Amino acid sequence: MRLFEPLRAGAMLIPNRVMVPAMVTHLCREDGLVNEEIIARYSRYAAGGAGLIVVEAMAIHQVKSGPLLRISDASYIPGLRELARRVHQVSDARIVPQIIHFLKAARSGWRQTVDMLSAADIDRIVEQFGDAVARAREAGFDGAELHAAHAYTLSSFLSRTNPRGDEHGGRTLEGRLRLVGRVMENVRRKAGGDFPVGVRFNGEEHIKSGYSVEDAKLIALRLAELGASYLSLSAGGKFEDAVHTPGQVLFPYSGYSGDRAMPGDWLPRALNVRVAAEVKAFLASRGHRTPLAVAGKLSDPADAERVLADGAADLVAIARGLLADPDWPRKVKRGELDRIVQCDYCNVCKTMDGAHRPVVCTLWPKGALQAPAREAPGAAPRWSDGGSGLGATLKDAGVMLSWRKASDAEYYDVYRSEGAGGEPRFLDAVKATLWTDAAALGGRTYRYAVRARDASGRAGPLSGTVAVETPTPDYLTI
Amino acid sequence: MRLFEPLRAGAMLIPNRVMVPAMVTHLCREDGLVNEEIIARYSRYAAGGAGLIVVEAMAIHQVKSGPLLRISDASYIPGLRELARRVHQVSDARIVPQIIHFLKAARSGWRQTVDMLSAADIDRIVEQFGDAVARAREAGFDGAELHAAHAYTLSSFLSRTNPRGDEHGGRTLEGRLRLVGRVMENVRRKAGGDFPVGVRFNGEEHIKSGYSVEDAKLIALRLAELGASYLSLSAGGKFEDAVHTPGQVLFPYSGYSGDRAMPGDWLPRALNVRVAAEVKAFLASRGHRTPLAVAGKLSDPADAERVLADGAADLVAIARGLLADPDWPRKVKRGELDRIVQCDYCNVCKTMDGAHRPVVCTLWPKGALQAPAREAPGAAPRWSDGGSGLGATLKDAGVMLSWRKASDAEYYDVYRSEGAGGEPRFLDAVKATLWTDAAALGGRTYRYAVRARDASGRAGPLSGTVAVETPTPDYLTI
Numbered sequence: 010m011r012l013f014e015p016l017r018a019g020a021m022l023i024p025n026r027v028m029v030p031a032m033v034t035h036l037c038r039e040d041g042l043v044n045e046e047i048i049a050r051y052s053r054y055a056a057g058g059a060g061l062i063v064v065e066a067m068a069i070h071q072v073k074s075g076p077l078l079r080i081s082d083a084s085y086i087p088g089l090r091e092l093a094r095r096v097h098q099v100s101d102a103r104i105v106p107q108i109i110h111f112l113k114a115a116r117s118g119w120r121q122t123v124d125m126l127s128a129a130d131i132d133r134i135v136e137q138f139g140d141a142v143a144r145a146r147e148a149g150f151d152g153a154e155l156h157a158a159h160a161y162t163l164s165s166f167l168s169r170t171n172p173r174g175d176e177h178g179g180r181t182l183e184g185r186l187r188l189v190g191r192v193m194e195n196v197r198r199k200a201g202g203d204f205p206v207g208v209r210f211n212g213e214e215h216i217k218s219g220y221s222v223e224d225a226k227l228i229a230l231r232l233a234e235l236g237a238s239y240l241s242l243s244a245g246g247k248f249e250d251a252v253h254t255p256g257q258v259l260f261p262y263s264g265y266s267g268d269r270a271m272p273g274d275w276l277p278r279a280l281n282v283r284v285a286a287e288v289k290a291f292l293a294s295r296g297h298r299t300p301l302a303v304a305g306k307l308s309d310p311a312d313a314e315r316v317l318a319d320g321a322a323d324l325v326a327i328a329r330g331l332l333a334d335p336d337w338p339r340k341v342k343r344g345e346l347d348r349i350v351q352c353d354y355c356n357v358c359k360t361m362d363g364a365h366r367p368v369v370c371t372l373w374p375k376g377a378l379q380a381p382a383r384e385a386p387g388a389a390p391r392w393s394d395g396g397s398g399l400g401a402t403l404k405d406a407g408v409m410l411s412w413r414k415a416s417d418a419e420y421y422d423v424y425r426s427e428g429a430g431g432e433p434r435f436l437d438a439v440k441a442t443l444w445t446d447a448a449a450l451g452g453r454t455y456r457y458a459v460r461a462r463d464a465s466g467r468a469g470p471l472s473g474t475v476a477v478e479t480p481t482p483d484y485l486t487i
Numbered sequence: 488m489r490l491f492e493p494l495r496a497g498a499m500l501i502p503n504r505v506m507v508p509a510m511v512t513h514l515c516r517e518d519g520l521v522n523e524e525i526i527a528r529y530s531r532y533a534a535g536g537a538g539l540i541v542v543e544a545m546a547i548h549q550v551k552s553g554p555l556l557r558i559s560d561a562s563y564i565p566g567l568r569e570l571a572r573r574v575h576q577v578s579d580a581r582i583v584p585q586i587i588h589f590l591k592a593a594r595s596g597w598r599q600t601v602d603m604l605s606a607a608d609i610d611r612i613v614e615q616f617g618d619a620v621a622r623a624r625e626a627g628f629d630g631a632e633l634h635a636a637h638a639y640t641l642s643s644f645l646s647r648t649n650p651r652g653d654e655h656g657g658r659t660l661e662g663r664l665r666l667v668g669r670v671m672e673n674v675r676r677k678a679g680g681d682f683p684v685g686v687r688f689n690g691e692e693h694i695k696s697g698y699s700v701e702d703a704k705l706i707a708l709r710l711a712e713l714g715a716s717y718l719s720l721s722a723g724g725k726f727e728d729a730v731h732t733p734g735q736v737l738f739p740y741s742g743y744s745g746d747r748a749m750p751g752d753w754l755p756r757a758l759n760v761r762v763a764a765e766v767k768a769f770l771a772s773r774g775h776r777t778p779l780a781v782a783g784k785l786s787d788p789a790d791a792e793r794v795l796a797d798g799a800a801d802l803v804a805i806a807r808g809l810l811a812d813p814d815w816p817r818k819v820k821r822g823e824l825d826r827i828v829q830c831d832y833c834n835v836c837k838t839m840d841g842a843h844r845p846v847v848c849t850l851w852p853k854g855a856l857q858a859p860a861r862e863a864p865g866a867a868p869r870w871s872d873g874g875s876g877l878g879a880t881l882k883d884a885g886v887m888l889s890w891r892k893a894s895d896a897e898y899y900d901v902y903r904s905e906g907a908g909g910e911p912r913f914l915d916a917v918k919a920t921l922w923t924d925a926a927a928l929g930g931r932t933y934r935y936a937v938r939a940r941d942a943s944g945r946a947g948p949l950s951g952t953v954a955v956e957t958p959t960p961d962y963l964t965i
Binding site: 102194218219222231235283306405447450485 | 658730761
């Protein structure tokens with residue numbers, strides 16, 4: 010599989026194409042220091058076989074912002090060095106920190122915007138990025154990634170909504186590019202031109218008057234010219250359409266652009282791949298081979314492989330899918346697809362992020378701060394001799410399934426196929442022994458099955474199948 | 488060209504694949520009656536060679552709403568009959584009215600939502616749609632189109648944000664589909680099963696928690712099962728993210744979803760084609776060949792032809808491009824591409840729509856309510872012997888072009904190419920003799936040219952070319 014071919018990104022040899030993109034964990038405290046839980050989180054990804062691990066965003070400055078890692082002075086280096094060292098002990102995965110600057114925000118809903126920054130403020134940000142990446146090198150990371158996506162400072166300068174009228178301003182694309190350009194130049198100077206530096210940015214802003222793939226192509230071109238070691242495409246996640254909850258700081262993943270940054274179960278799989286393909290083709294047309302990563306509901310192994318086979322991107326970034334199951338790469342490589350703990354895009358992790366609580370997956374054992382080390386030994390969950398008892402009832406709210414508890418079951422995967430020859434597809438993962446299909450169309454035959462998993466994700470057998478004929482709506486039969 | 492192959496949509500034979508989708512004109516008065524300006528508008532599309540003309544939305548009910556056509560009782564039939572008759576006199580284009588129901592809205596920003604409707608209200612809407620389509624048949628139209636897109640009642644029921652908890656409700660996809668299903672059934676009963684009825688709906692809602700192509704595929708499937716004669720895909724245009732201007736009724740094209748419904752110049756061309764291709768392929772996989780139309784920045788003839796050649800859709804709906812130049816089909820058929828008056832997606836027409844003022848194109852002669860009948864006889868615009876005087880200056884705001892006025896010039900097209908072998912591409916159409924390129928990247932050579940057009944759209948020769956080397960930003964040269 011192409012997923013397991015190595016990739017060179019600048020001076021960094023990445024052993025395979027599976028990337029853990031930056032995900033806030035909120036496992037640190039307000040002090041912003043690396044701790045054992047954080048080391049455990051990233052070591053677990055290494056043990057699972059990911060090729061490139063991007064550590065959650067760490068701030069280059071000392072603005073108050075809840076539990077968030079810092080790289081804003083030398084005192085953070087020992088902890089970061091320990092993180093890099095411990096992850097390197099586990100596998101040959103490459104590990105880079107995501108480096109972030111963000112503006113101030115208040116619980117009133119007020120937030121600082123880029124037009125409030127003085128020239129001196131901007132100069133300081135340029136220097137802080139350079140110093141932070143130099144610290145990342147000193148700490149033993151394999152490279153660093155600049156966060157120029159979503160709602161943060163570099164992205165706000167790149168935005169079509171950048172309101173500044175000066176040389177860093179939104180009147181021209183060059184003006185919008187200026188800050189990230191100066192930052193890259195300073196990073197090169199302070200951390201060395203041979204130190205791999207990737208940049209994450211938005212392929213589409215998904216806000217009113219925001220930029221689309223047309224600008225993203227030109228932004229990518231400039232970043233390639235700046236010598237970025239890799240580019241990483243995300244989308245949305247903006248403050249402009251965020252929904253303000255009274256008394257809380259604006260959460261930039263709470264509006265439509267937030268839906269697009271962390272797409273829920275109702276949005277399509279692989280939804281940013283088309284944008285990646287356009288950016289990749291544009292870069293190639295200008296002679297640039299800078300590796301490109303793409304994220305966005307790519308936890309289906311066939312989708313992930315297709316991204317690479319089609320040449321749409323060079324790295325497949327899987328956030329929530331690897332949070333649910335850090336062993337995804339190992340299992341895919343071995344062809345153990347049924348053993349993957351599949352993310353159902355319920356976005357409870359997103360809610361935890363918004364609440365500044367430790368980000369865990371609901372499919373992990375109750376109360377656990379980390380994914381299980383490996384599948385538990387012993388017997389897999391199974392139903393007693395009476396079987397699963399899987400039954401389906403037609404209700405106003407859709408097709409209601411119910412089944413018996415299986416031994417040692419922590420939760421159940423639900424599968425559906427349509428018609429006679431349809432492939433059963435994973436639909437959801439639920440803790441209860443009840444589930445309702447609200448998307449079943451009338452006048453069809455659906456087949457359902459469930460499978461129990463224990464707290465370690467170990468899968469039991471598929472239940473028997475129950476077939477349901479949904480009633481044809483009255484207006485169709487007349 | 489496939490663009491000029493006929494297409495059968497139910498009992499309707501459409502002479503070619505170019506469609507005028509519904510565009511509000513605000514040419515009628517509050518009385519909602521057809522007048523000569525409206526007849527002139529639609530006759531002009533027929534003269535220009537469009538295959539299917541959808542007349543702007545006409546209301547099935549008597550809610551106050553500014554200048555908007557009505558089909559809400561028999562008194563409107565004579566005017567509508569005259570419209571259909573006059574358009575039929577001009578060409579073999581098929582003409583269908585778009586039939587709409589919308590809810591109440593106030594200048595305070597308040598608006599009625601679907602959960603405020605009683606069962607009796609819903610029953611009344613079902614009957615009103617049936618009666619309206621029966622009137623469309625009586626008036627001599629070739630079919631009718633139900634408006635189930637954007638911010639209006641049928642679309643609000645289809646929405647994933649439908650808040651109703653009953654049988655017409657958002658708890659299930661079947662509930663969301665129920666109203667449009669009942670409407671189709673009533674329309675068939677009252678207007679006859681042989682009367683062609685198309686449905687326009689959104690491929691994506693582009694609002695927080697709104698539906699995506701995944702639901703659009705199932706909506707399309709149900710509409711095909713209901714016997715829709717054609718389907719027409721649009722996107723966005725919702726109230727949920729509309730920006731309220733104090734003292735004005737909410738305009739559903741004022742938020743990001745509005746950007747997606749009427750994409751401005753910064754959004755990609757052909758931006759809904761991928762969604763159309765997915766819907767089309769899904770319908771085909773279920774054995775349905777219902778013709779599909781797609782809209783969204785498709786006024787580039789090569790793009791339009793490609794949509795058909797790739798099988799992404801069966802009809803190419805061009806709204807603003809045909810408003811700018813109703814002769815687009817005729818000119819494309821004859822290969823007279825340079826003669827097309829090209830829409831630059833400035834969206835002044837959208838602003839006029841929002842202000843309830845007559846919707847015209849800024850590229851038409853000043854003060855005109857209609858596109859010019861044909862190109863003026865006599866000489867084309869040209870520069871005097873001194874030439875165009877085209878010059879380019881580097882400014883903070885980008886590359887500033889200026890040129891001399893040409894004789895009889897009403898406006899100028901601006902073209903740009905990049906590098907040595909780059910094709911010149913149309914970028915903008917401007918009335919002044921000044922234009923600034925704010926999207927030029929530094930460190931490149933761009934070539935610019937302009938072309939004058941007279942008030943009838945008649946094109947003069949291309950000016951000479953001016954080449955500009957943009958300065959490389961300082962941070963790239965270090």
